[in-house]
Amino acid sequence: DQQVKQNSPSLSVQEGRISILNCDYTNSMFDYFLWYKKYPAEGPTFLISISSIKDKNEDGRFTVFLNKSAKHLSLHIVPSQPGDSAVYFCAARAGGGADGLTFGKGTHLIIQP
Amino acid sequence: DAGVIQSPRHEVTEMGQEVTLRCKPISGHNSLFWYRQTMMRGLELLIYFNNNVPIDDSGMPEDRFSAKMPNASFSTLKIQPSEPRDSAVYFCASSLAGGTQYFGPGTRLTVL
Numbered sequence: 001d002q003q004v005k006q007n008s009p010s011l012s013v014q015e016g017r018i019s020i021l022n023c024d025y026t027n028s029m030f031d032y033f034l035w036y037k038k039y040p041a042e043g044p045t046f047l048i049s050i051s052s053i054k055d056k057n058e059d060g061r062f063t064v065f066l067n068k069s070a071k072h073l074s075l076h077i078v079p080s081q082p083g084d085s086a087v088y089f090c091a092a093r094a095g096g097g098a099d100g101l102t103f104g105k106g107t108h109l110i111i112q113p
Numbered sequence: 114d115a116g117v118i119q120s121p122r123h124e125v126t127e128m129g130q131e132v133t134l135r136c137k138p139i140s141g142h143n144s145l146f147w148y149r150q151t152m153m154r155g156l157e158l159l160i161y162f163n164n165n166v167p168i169d170d171s172g173m174p175e176d177r178f179s180a181k182m183p184n185a186s187f188s189t190l191k192i193q194p195s196e197p198r199d200s201a202v203y204f205c206a207s208s209l210a211g212g213t214q215y216f217g218p219g220t221r222l223t224v225l
Contacts, residue, residue, distance in 0.1 A: 034213075043117070043204055043216030044156070089156060100146050100158035100169065101214060 003027045004092050006104035014112050019077040021107050023090030026071065030092040034101065035064060035075045038087045047088075048075070077109075085111045115139070117217035119205050125223045131193040134220045137186055138207030146206040146214060147180055147190050156204070162188065195224045 005024045013019045021035075031052040036044035050057040050064045050073065057064050063076045077084055087108050091101040118137040126132055138145050146161040160170040162182045170180070177196070182188040192199055202221050206214040 036216075041218070043206075043218050046213045046215065049213070099211075100148075100161045100172070102158070103148075103156035105155035 001026075002104070003030075004090055004102050004104040006088075006090055006107050008107050009105070010108040010110065012110045012112055013080050015082060016079045019075075019080045019084065019109055019111070021075040021077075021088050021090075021109065023073050023075075023104055024071055025073075025092050027092070027094065027102070028071075029094040030102075031095060032093045033064070033066060033073050034091045034093070035062075036089040036091060036103075038089060038106070044089055080109075080111045082111050082113065085109060117205055117207055117215055119203075119217035119220050121220060122218065123221045123223075125225065126195055127225050128196055129194045130224075131191065132195045132199075132222060132224075134190040134203050134205075134222070136188045136190070136205030136217060138188070138205070139209075139215055140186070142207035142209045142215075143185070144208045144211070144214075145182060145188050146208075147188070148204040148206065148216075150202045150204065150219070151200075159190070192222075195222075197224045200224050 003026050034049040035047040037047045038044045048059050048062045048064050050066050055066050066073045087106045089106045090104040120135045144163050147159040150156045159172045160180045165182045180190045200223050202219045204219045206216045208214045
């Protein structure tokens with residue numbers, strides 16, 4: 001049973017438009033959420049995070065929204081650029097901070113020129 | 114600054130052989146994590162250490178898997194004996210005091 005779900009294996013977006021990647025979770029104990037970006041043959045790279053006490057966090061072109069009641073978060077990329085083409089992983093953590101992460105299976109974002 | 118270093122980057126071995134994967138965390142980080150990525154299960158946590166002490170190894174699939182962290186700058190993940198279903202990319206990550214986890218480039222393991 002997957003506790004973190006990314007239901008879209010892939011997403012294609014035109015350059016300059018908004019990319020919206022979605023993530024759902026089932027574990028109510030999760031209180032910290034992260035997005036990682038991964039290029040082929042590289043390790044995941046941290047992108048942005050959000051604590052459960054917030055509903056939005058913004059960093060440049062990247063914004064993460066958290067809807068706790070729906071157990072849903074989303075990553076918005078505006079505007080999308082060719083370098084954004086990668087696999088994006090949603091991850092979650094429960095209490096403390098020094099624990100391991102639970103990952104979704106990832107969404108492959110393809111930015112088309 | 115060097116990031117997390119993993120070796121080897123690629124490993125091809127035959128079923129039944131012992132495999133040892135190595136990780137050097139970022140200097141100063143006190144938490145170290147081993148993850149495995151497969152097509153079927155995605156990225157899953159195998160084990161993690163805080164201050165060189167194993168905290169949670171519930172993700173280790175079988176007794177064939179073992180991990181050690183003899184000091185703050187080195188960790189190993191060993192599979193003995195290896196099986197074809199162990200083929201995957203193994204990632205090591207480190208963090209400081211519960212902060213962001215930084216991942217190494219991974220070791221791609223193929224067991225024939």
